[in-house]
Amino acid sequence: MLARDEYLERPIDFSRQRHMLCGKCSHQWVVDLGWIDRWDHALERCPGCGVTCEAEMAPRVTVDPDDPALRDENVARLVWYHTSTQPDWPTKHFDPAAGLTAQTRQMMGGDNRVAQWAERQRAKALHVGTYEAAIHNMLRRIDGQADHGNQFYLYRVHLKPTVVVRDGWLIDPSNFVGDVILDEACPPGVDVARYLNYHEDPGGLSLALGPTAIASTQSIAIPLLFNDHPGWIATAVGEFENAPTTSPPLIGSRPVGRRRAPSPKSSKASELVALLTQRLPVNLRSKFEAATAFDDNLKPEDWSRYVMGIMNTIVAPEQVAATLDGEIVRYL
Numbered sequence: 001m002l003a004r005d006e007y008l009e010r011p012i013d014f015s016r017q018r019h020m021l022c023g024k025c026s027h028q029w030v031v032d033l034g035w036i037d038r039w040d041h042a043l044e045r046c047p048g049c050g051v052t053c054e055a056e057m058a059p060r061v062t063v064d065p066d067d068p069a070l071r072d073e074n075v076a077r078l079v080w081y082h083t084s085t086q087p088d089w090p091t092k093h094f095d096p097a098a099g100l101t102a103q104t105r106q107m108m109g110g111d112n113r114v115a116q117w118a119e120r121q122r123a124k125a126l127h128v129g130t131y132e133a134a135i136h137n138m139l140r141r142i143d144g145q146a147d148h149g150n151q152f153y154l155y156r157v158h159l160k161p162t163v164v165v166r167d168g169w170l171i172d173p174s175n176f177v178g179d180v181i182l183d184e185a186c187p188p189g190v191d192v193a194r195y196l197n198y199h200e201d202p203g204g205l206s207l208a209l210g211p212t213a214i215a216s217t218q219s220i221a222i223p224l225l226f227n228d229h230p231g232w233i234a235t236a237v238g239e240f241e242n243a244p245t246t247s248p249p250l251i252g253s254r255p256v257g258r259r260r261a262p263s264p265k266s267s268k269a270s271e272l273v274a275l276l277t278q279r280l281p282v283n284l285r286s287k288f289e290a291a292t293a294f295d296d297n298l299k300p301e302d303w304s305r306y307v308m309g310i311m312n313t314i315v316a317p318e319q320v321a322a323t324l325d326g327e328i329v330r331y332l
C-alpha cells in the first residue's frame with residue numbers, strides 16, 4: 001500500500017462542466033449542467049448537426065480528456081469512493097442467501113435455485129467512483145424507495161498499487177439494475193476496469209473491480225450533520241410548529257381519485273426543501289426532493305437534521321471527506 005500522502009484526492013465539484021459527444025456527427029463540446037437539463041427536455045440541439053435528445057445516436061456525455069483517471073499510472077493513486085447500506089463493505093465471505101426465509105427460498109424454486117442465484121450475486125463486480133458518483137448513487141437508491149430510511153455508509157477506498165488496469169474505458173456496462181459481472185469487465189490478468197458513467201456523476205469514470213484490488217477502506221455513517229446553515233434546523237422546526245394541524249379543504253371540482261392530499265406537515269416540508277433545492281446542482285434536485293420527502297411518523301427535528309445532513313454531503317463535501325480522515329483504516 002502507498003503512504004497516505006502518495007494518494008491523489010481530486011477536487012470535488014458536483015457542478016463541473018461536462019464533455020459531450022454526438023453519435024451522429026462526432027462533434028465534441030463542453031456544456032454546463034443547465035445545458036444538459038435543457039437538452040434532456042429537448043430544448044437544446046447538437047451544435048454540429050442540430051439533432052435533439054430525441055434523435056437516434058443523439059449526443060451523450062463522454063469522458064473529460066483531462067480526467068486523471070484516464071492515465072493508467074494514476075488509477076491506483078487516486079482516492080475512490082463508494083456508498084453502501086452494508087456496514088462492512090466489501091463483506092468478506094459474503095452470503096447473499098443468508099437473510100432469506102424458508103418461505104422465500106421456496107418461492108425462489110428451492111435450494112438449488114437459491115444456490116445458483118447466490119453464485120450469480122457473488123460474481124458481481126464491486127464499484128468505486130468519484131465522491132460525486134457515490135453521493136449520486138446514494139440519492140438514487142433512496143429515491144428508488146428500496147433503501148428509503150436505511151442507514152448509508154460512505155467509504156473511501158485505496159487500491160493496491162500493483163493493480164492491473166484494463167486498457168481504455170468501457171461504456172457504462174451496467175444492466176438496468178446496475179449489475180456488472182466481474183469476469184466480463186475484468187478478464188483474467190486484469191484487476192480493475194474503467195467505465196464511463198451515464199447516470200451517476202455523468203461523464204465521470206468509475207471502476208469495476210473485485211475485492212482483491214482493494215488495499216484498505218475507511219467509512220462513516222451518512223448523512224452526517226456538522227453544519228447547520230444559518231440555523232436552518234431551528235427555523236424549520238419552528239415552521240412546523242406553526243403549520244396548521246388539519247389539511248385545508250380541496251378547492252375546485254377536479255376529481256382527485258384515491259390520492260390523498262398531502263398533510264399540512266408534508267406540505268410545509270416540501271416548501272422548506274424547495275428553498276434548499278435552489279442551491280443544488282440541477283441534476284440532483286429531483287433526487288434530493290424525493291430523498292427528503294416528509295413522513296408524518298417522523299419528528300420534525302429528526303427530519304430537519306436528516307435533510308441538513310443530506311445537504312451537507314452535496315454542499316460541504318470537503319468537510320464530509322475530511323471527517324473520513326480520522327476514521328480507522330480497515331485493511332482487506
Ligand SMILES: [Zn+2]
Nearest residue numbers: 022025046049
Ligand atoms: Zn451532432
